[in-house]
Amino acid sequence: MAHEPPSSSAETLPGNARRLYTAMGIVPGSSQDGRANSEVRGIADEAAPSTFALTTAVDIALVRAASTTVQPPQQMNGTAELNVTYLREASGPARVACTVVGQTSTMRLVEFTVADAEGELARGRSTYAVRTVRPR
């Protein structure tokens, strides 16, 4: 089930991912065994990431967590639902941590938290769709 952890540097990612990660201030961390995390820094002159950046970061991290549980003949099929509750704004760089907590033949249930140096600032969950492709 383990996937090779991605690089911790956005600079070594494929083009599209690198551009988006850089724009959002996202630095991907490890992903394996149904878990994935990333760090989110402020963009431009922001001292801390806005919820705008965190919302994208959460989706990207949960997809990476789900991907570690999907093996052929199953395929990734897209985020179906995403719900996030922000308790407060970030005061500095934040860490997104996602965990697959349930799965069926058609979806993965992912829970996540977002925290900064002062503690948890957001929490949520998502369902990620998977599909099974049988050879003809």
Next chain:
Amino acid sequence: MSVATEWAGLAAEWERHPLFEALSVTVIELQRGHACLEMERTATNVLGVRDSINGGVQATVAEMAAHIAVTTLLGERERIEGTQDLGISYLYSATSLRTVIDARVLRHGRLTVVDAEVRVGDEGEEAGRINAKVRVTCALARG
């Protein structure tokens, strides 16, 4: 589609936001309690399955549209404290060249609720199709 003269400054201010430039987003309509944005498909925002616009990006742009719609209703002593809740249901892959994000305030209060849709912006058979349905709740501060 148009930005009313009284909101032109607000639209220009948001279009200077770094994420507007990074994600190729513009304000195409702005009225009291209503904001409509357009996002071009680019090498930056396409990162989803089936070569679609990333789901997180769609959620983020809907969140920004919600904040803009709320801003048009703020009283003199009001400000947006932040997003409290965001929920998004993805219905179809966003693969069009242009994506329209339409946000309307449903309730204005200490907790302000916004309904938003992410739609196909291209002309043709799929024009206007809803790719994602979004609800954003913003906390407002007064005084």
